[in-house]
Amino acid sequence: MKGDYKEGQMAIEYKKSKHITNVVKAYSKYCKGTKTIIFNVNIEHSQTVTECFNFCGYPCRQLDSNCSEDERREILKWFKETPDAIMCNVMIATVGFDEPTIRNVILNFSTVSVVKFIQCAGRGSRSLPDKDWFNIIDMGGNCIRFGDWSDDRDWQYMFNHPPRPQEGIAPVKTCPDCEGLIHASLSVCPLKNEKGEFCLHEFIRKKTPEEQDLEEMVLITKGINVDDLIHKNNKKYEYYVFLEMGHDVVKNMYFQYEQPTDAIKQKYFKIYYQLCIEWYAKTLANKNGNLKDITDSAWHIKRAKHNFYDLVNRYHHQLTTV
Secondary structure, eight states: OTTSOOHHHHHHHHTSHHHHHHHHHHHHHHTTTSOEEEEOSSHHHHHHHHHHHHHTTOOEEEEOTTSOHHHHHHHHHHHHHOTTOEEEESSSSSTTOOOTTOOEEEEOSOOSOHHHHHHHHGGGOOOBTTBOOOEEEESSSHHHHHOOTTSOOOHHHHHHSOOOTTOOOOOEEEOTTTOOEEETTOSBOOOBOTTSOBOOOBOOOOOOHHHHHHHHHHHHTTTOOHHHHHHHTTTSOTTHHHHHHHHHHHHHHHHHOSSOOHHHHHHHHHHHHHHHHHHHHHHTTTSTTOOSOOTTOHHHHHHHHHHHHHHHHHHHHHHHHO
């Protein structure tokens, strides 16, 4: 509605007890004992959050449009002078509000407006001589949409090309050590903690499907050398190695899995048949009118499957009768 999420529906979701509890838990984990401002969805939601903080013994007060001028001045004075004060509000303390002692900003709402996001997050950015950091606790996934509040932005382009809903999702990821949000392309976390120390968590690159398949094949075929099998059994019948390789593959499968599922059996069969393809290419391909390749040979696939699943049944029977 009006280019943003519907306030009433968002408040219904954010007022659920699990979300209220999560805000208090986040404060206790990251902000406890330091000055904090919380931006909530609407007045009713903000009052509920305030009551929960007070119930848990934290000094929290509510500032909203229903407050009189005297009440507003008194609350702001209290917030300024109380080191561990928590102030809940609904977009009241944004533009023009300057309280540099704020150490934590909790965004307890979701928005598709980058301006609203920056206005709220920026309340913690006011500087003091001994202040070089502040926390943004984002309960609404806003950083995933917009990136870091301090990122450089092309405001002229954004003004002329306003994003549609669901657009502009920033490629970011969460560091498991410091729980900060960083660009998805980074392999080492560059963020600092409150002591000024670099996190330096190293992200392990996710393997491609091809790399995973290769690793699995190396594991499954461990100890199986097609060339050695061909050399050792060159005087035996033609398809001896073709069938014999199945023993080692099935044995390796039952070594890894006591009760392999159908999906695991299919995976091991595919790798067994890759060995069959390799064996055929090195022994029978293009000889005496034979096929060049058996990758898609229905006869060879059927024979390999019959051999493989016959071995599976034998191993299963042996294990269940021991």
